[in-house]
Amino acid sequence: MKNPDVIIIGGGAAGLFCAFTAAQRGQSVVVLDSSNKVGKKILMSGGGRCNFTNLDITPENYLCNNPHFCISALNRYNQWQFIELVESHGIAYHERKHGELFCDESAKDILTMLLDECQRAGVVIKTKCEIKSVKAVDKAGEENQRYGLQTSAGQYQCRSLVIATGGLSIPTMGASGFGYEIAEQFGLSLLPRTAGLVPFTFSDGIKQISETLSGLAVDVDMSANGISFRENMLFTHRGISGPAALQLSSYWKPGQAIGVNLLPDNNAAELLLGYKKTSAKSLLRNLLSQHLSKGLVLALQTLHWPKYAETAMAEIPDAQLLAVAQQLADWQLKPSGTEGYRTAEVTLCGVDTDQLSSKTMECKTQPGLYFVGEVVDVTGHLGGYNFQWAWASGYAAGQYV
Structure with missing residues (x-):
């Protein structure tokens, strides 16, 4: 699996969801993550119960410099579809105020569900994998565009590269600015990042x-x-x-x-x-x-x-x-x-959505390069909205990679 169809950098909510969505379409998919285990922020979310979505998802629940950008993805993979997935795995959940949905038992249930879906679809997950460099291998045209990755686990090459590295919030969970660096490397503009949902x-x-x-x-x-x-x-x-x-x-x-x-x-x-x-x-x-x-x-x-x-x-x-x-x-x-990124739940702003397709999350100027989840300039309110953006943006990219 050194030359899969799709490589996803980042094993968080958006990355894992994108991975099994793509693999279910028959794509060979590898997830590369620098941490010793994937889904750390999922496990700590919602006080360990994971507020995985909200019954009332609207574009007004999101901050973005292009407020219309999130509409397409949120409509094509909505909260009811994710709830159906949760129920199909037998995960017990309950509603709290404002339509917030939490696991009855543990956030581990959501992570286990994502990993089970990945395993069932044949996704390969590689942890403790540091990305040393990323480059476009062939610029001959969209059909031939490929990406080469030099990593601590060797060289990889893929047709579609998905950046799902999250933002700068909670660095103790492995957060870094790597996704922003990749965006800048390929000429995408970034909006000034600040800590959000923070004391x-x-x-x-x-x-x-x-x-x-x-x-x-x-x-x-x-x-x-x-x-x-x-x-x-x-x-x-x-x-x-x-x-x-x-x-x-x-x-x-x-x-x-x-x-x-x-x-x-x-x-x-x-x-x-x-x-x-x-x-x-x-x-x-x-x-x-x-x-x-x-x-x-x-x-x-x-x-x-x-x-x-x-x-x-x-x-x-x-x-x-x-x-x-x-x-x-x-x-x-x-x-x-x-309190800054140390305790912030999200990172505001990020990759400018004007440069991404709202339908596929693909860069308009760089075929085969996708950005999903928190690294993108879409930030939800508190209450399960950021997870729903992770599922929806991951699904959007997963349908096209």
Whole structure:
């Protein structure tokens, strides 16, 4: 198998799915991966349960500089087809909020399913294989184009080469910029990469508050750049995380503030002014503790109404209550940055989709060279969307390689 029809570099979700899709069409397929085992990010995903897709997949769930690019692949291999595959392997799963689907038992079930499909289709998987160089062997034309690979396991040659190396997120799982290097080598342009679905960090007083409240989750509406997410926000030793923060991080730009509505089910101004009438003798912190944790309320008190900490509601001026309400409804936080690729779930941007066929994932200017999965400038929201892009883009390429 040193000269297969198809070589796929990268044994993650997109690479493995592409591999057995192509092999089922009768193509000889070899997957080369530099790690000691394939599918590491699959195994760690979803807290070890793998949020493998979502019941509600739409193009609006994806970030891309060409928002129409992902539509074709997502339509041709949708979430229902993947769910059918999961069920055919007898994998038990359950739905959580927002249509997220998780394995009942373990993410290993999804990886085992992919590997079983690969084995059944005759895919050869080679691990601990470092790619030293890639070159186009013959430029005589599309029919004769081949690719030569020099690897730590010897030389390979193929007709179709698929780059499924992922992005830069979580380098401890083997992430690298190799896919981007290949793209640049063959003249494809790259969009500036940044960490996405990643916790925010702080260097001001919010950092100390976050450390004190570490582990506390709060239901909030978090916004920036006209985008908002209603989800949990989690305080950590380094800043804030949780689904709301992770989602918003993909839209946030360095230097910007984020707005946090701590009372998304209430009109904060009406609530506080109402309490002034109905609970005139009460302290503001005691009333807010009916809605928020006592620890968070004490931190907010220190920030926003320290002079009135021991003042009964009836004695607090309306203007002061309205100012506190504004802070509760739109708490402005300015992150110093994010935790970066170390903990990011995805890499934003990547290979410019204008240079790829949305139908096949093949380079328009380089016949036989394909890019799938996270290395491409398509990034999903949190909730199974990035896995669905991996399955759909892998399938798209697998149908044509």
